[in-house]
Amino acid sequence: MEKREIIIDLLGSDLGPEEMLEGARLVLEEFPNIHVALAGPRKLIEAAGLPEGRWRILEADKTVTNLDNPIEAFYSKEPVSVFKALEEAGRCDEVIGLINAGNTGALFAGAIRFLLADKSVRPCIAAILPTAQGGFTCLVDTGASIDCGPQQLVQFAHQGSDLMRSLYKLDAPRVGLLSNGAEPTKGNKLVKEAHALLAREDGINFVGNIEGNKTLSGLCDVLVCEGFAGNQVLKNSEGMAVNLITEIIKYGKMHNQPAAKEIAGYLMSRFDFASLGAGIMLGTKKTVMKARGSCNRTAVLNAARILVNLAENKSFYESIH
Amino acid sequence: MEKREIIIDLLGSDLGPEEMLEGARLVLEEFPNIHVALAGPRKLIEAAGLPEGRWRILEADKTVTNLDNPIEAFYSKEPVSVFKALEEAGRCDEVIGLINAGNTGALFAGAIRFLLADKSVRPCIAAILPTAQGGFTCLVDTGASIDCGPQQLVQFAHQGSDLMRSLYKLDAPRVGLLSNGAEPTKGNKLVKEAHALLAREDGINFVGNIEGNKTLSGLCDVLVCEGFAGNQVLKNSEGMAVNLITEIIKYGKMHNQPAAKEIAGYLMSRFDFASLGAGIMLGTKKTVMKARGSCNRTAVLNAARILVNLAENKSFYESIH
Numbered sequence: 001m002e003k004r005e006i007i008i009d010l011l012g013s014d015l016g017p018e019e020m021l022e023g024a025r026l027v028l029e030e031f032p033n034i035h036v037a038l039a040g041p042r043k044l045i046e047a048a049g050l051p052e053g054r055w056r057i058l059e060a061d062k063t064v065t066n067l068d069n070p071i072e073a074f075y076s077k078e079p080v081s082v083f084k085a086l087e088e089a090g091r092c093d094e095v096i097g098l099i100n101a102g103n104t105g106a107l108f109a110g111a112i113r114f115l116l117a118d119k120s121v122r123p124c125i126a127a128i129l130p131t132a133q134g135g136f137t138c139l140v141d142t143g144a145s146i147d148c149g150p151q152q153l154v155q156f157a158h159q160g161s162d163l164m165r166s167l168y169k170l171d172a173p174r175v176g177l178l179s180n181g182a183e184p185t186k187g188n189k190l191v192k193e194a195h196a197l198l199a200r201e202d203g204i205n206f207v208g209n210i211e212g213n214k215t216l217s218g219l220c221d222v223l224v225c226e227g228f229a230g231n232q233v234l235k236n237s238e239g240m241a242v243n244l245i246t247e248i249i250k251y252g253k254m255h256n257q258p259a260a261k262e263i264a265g266y267l268m269s270r271f272d273f274a275s276l277g278a279g280i281m282l283g284t285k286k287t288v289m290k291a292r293g294s295c296n297r298t299a300v301l302n303a304a305r306i307l308v309n310l311a312e313n314k315s316f317y318e319s320i321h
Numbered sequence: 322m323e324k325r326e327i328i329i330d331l332l333g334s335d336l337g338p339e340e341m342l343e344g345a346r347l348v349l350e351e352f353p354n355i356h357v358a359l360a361g362p363r364k365l366i367e368a369a370g371l372p373e374g375r376w377r378i379l380e381a382d383k384t385v386t387n388l389d390n391p392i393e394a395f396y397s398k399e400p401v402s403v404f405k406a407l408e409e410a411g412r413c414d415e416v417i418g419l420i421n422a423g424n425t426g427a428l429f430a431g432a433i434r435f436l437l438a439d440k441s442v443r444p445c446i447a448a449i450l451p452t453a454q455g456g457f458t459c460l461v462d463t464g465a466s467i468d469c470g471p472q473q474l475v476q477f478a479h480q481g482s483d484l485m486r487s488l489y490k491l492d493a494p495r496v497g498l499l500s501n502g503a504e505p506t507k508g509n510k511l512v513k514e515a516h517a518l519l520a521r522e523d524g525i526n527f528v529g530n531i532e533g534n535k536t537l538s539g540l541c542d543v544l545v546c547e548g549f550a551g552n553q554v555l556k557n558s559e560g561m562a563v564n565l566i567t568e569i570i571k572y573g574k575m576h577n578q579p580a581a582k583e584i585a586g587y588l589m590s591r592f593d594f595a596s597l598g599a600g601i602m603l604g605t606k607k608t609v610m611k612a613r614g615s616c617n618r619t620a621v622l623n624a625a626r627i628l629v630n631l632a633e634n635k636s637f638y639e640s641i642h
Contacts, residue, residue, distance in 0.1 A: 132563075240537070247592075
């Protein structure tokens with residue numbers, strides 16, 4: 001079997017490079033045949049005591065924070081970890097994918113520069129979210145395509161369908177379009193135009209508009225939307241899950257109800273957005289996992305699991321749950 | 322005390338005019354000094370046996386469904402209940418507000434025709450949502466202003482602030498702007514432009530961008546957004562609440578855990594979007610409550626409670642919870 005390597009960018013996450021390093025350690029423990037390339041400060045990586053012979057360093061001390069301008073960072077003289085990681089991903093055949101938890105704009109700009117699969121197709125970032133029926137819906141785009149046009153939404157439909165075909169072996173993933181009403185006449189200008197295009201697009205199993213309260217109902221396998229709206233769906237779903245789970249824990253304390261803790265724990269395992277892996281960048285030569293800024297070691301491991309599954313063409317993303 | 326009347330449009334809701342009539346009955350029971358004017362079919366209303374002397378009929382057999390074109394309905398020869406209700410609200414001084422659960426486009430067109438407060442300001446529809454901290458946030462707009470411009474978002478900030486000042490006696494309601502990141506540089510074109518305007522607007526206590534996972538965190542009293550995005554926040558929050566509550570009930574059955582039902586019931590009372598009253602149209606001469614299509618009798622009663630509170634200049638919207 002050929003060598004398989006995952007690149008992990010240690011810099012840019014809210015919990016710091018140490019947490020990302022712990023994620024790398026979990027990856028090496030779970031996958032004895034996987035190697036990692038770690039982008040970050042040499043000293044820190046060397047001191048981590050990772051298993052010998054299965055890691056290498058992409059030395060970089062600089063990162064791009066959310067307050068930095070990604071384009072300026074691009075012309076920095078010192079090596080910037082995210083660009084170094086992306087460049088390496090494009091150069092090395094054995095790299096099966098990359099994990100990053102930093103500035104999305106920088107990741108996006110770097111991916112376009114170093115990893116673009118097709119020059120006519122802009123990448124986007126999908127998220128795989130748990131549905132009420134126990135399955136998963138691919139939400140695309142989740143924030144990379146702010147203010148895009150209708151043709152790009154059609155592109156998302158293809159990219160999302162391809163992903164769900166390979167992750168879940170679906171023959172014809174059902175594609176829904178996020179709108180403010182289920183009727184085909186509902187939507188903003190962009191959605192109405194995209195609706196007309198999707199309805200006649202070859203190779204797309206279009207099931208029509210999906211309303212905001214049905215986004216995670218399992219009515220579609222791919223939910224297409226422009227990046228600003230998709231970002232709201234992703235983050236609002238997470239926020240609501242956190243609000244309700246917090247409320248249950250408070251209730252349990254107030255009413256001395258020990259079952260509340262058990263139920264909150266169960267919901268956290270079903271709707272734990274922080275550990276759900278990460279967003280998946282589509283349209284790049286290598287799979288790029290965009291973890292949340294607040295991503296923890298489990299999120300790194302989950303992202304690696306998806307990379308390994310995609311590389312092995314397996315359909316058991318469910319296994320991470 | 323002068324006569325106070327609430328107009329209830331019986332037609333257009335998913336559960337039918339009978340459910341709206343039951344809502345009217347609850348309103349008359351709870352508020353002995355309130356009268357109602359009921360827009361709908363004469364026979365049905367007369368057969369309901371409501372308390373004598375406190376109701377009248379605005380006869381109309383026709384409604385506007387979600388599949389109808391609101392503008393065509395406007396030129397209908399037969400009386401259409403929503404237009405009849407709005408016209409009456411504009412004409413009669415004793416009317417303190419109106420409740421409708423039908424086609425939003427028709428309600429909006431009719432409100433502009435019959436009830437516009439200021440010809441230069443388009444109305445919008447706000448929703449008062451429960452926050453994690455036990456308070457409420459006014460989300461504005463929730464779907465009436467699809468594809469609007471930045472100046473209109475500034476208008477929403479004023480309209481929402483006015484509402485929260487009268488409902489909660491807040492001196493300087495904190496106004497947040499929905500975006501895809503907390504930093505001022507984040508947002509689509511519309512949000513970036515609105516951010517610059519809001520930051521220098523007099524009479525607005527602007528607290529900056531609010532991310533999707535913080536919409537109901539209680540960080541602001543008024544959350545401003547364009548209608549398509551607001552519709553996503555409103556419906557997605559509701560959908561997630563329903564998903565998690567359903568999951569708790571399933572868990573309780575599967576693990577024979579009776580406390581699950583108790584906890585689900587508690588969450589339903591805290592996050593019951595269906596009974597939370599309704600959207601509130603702002604920018605009209607009379608308060609118009611836009612209930613959901615699926616609104617039940619409790620939602621009608623809650624909407625009436627808000628109308629009465631606003632008319633009496635009270636700040637106890639909390640009392641409905």
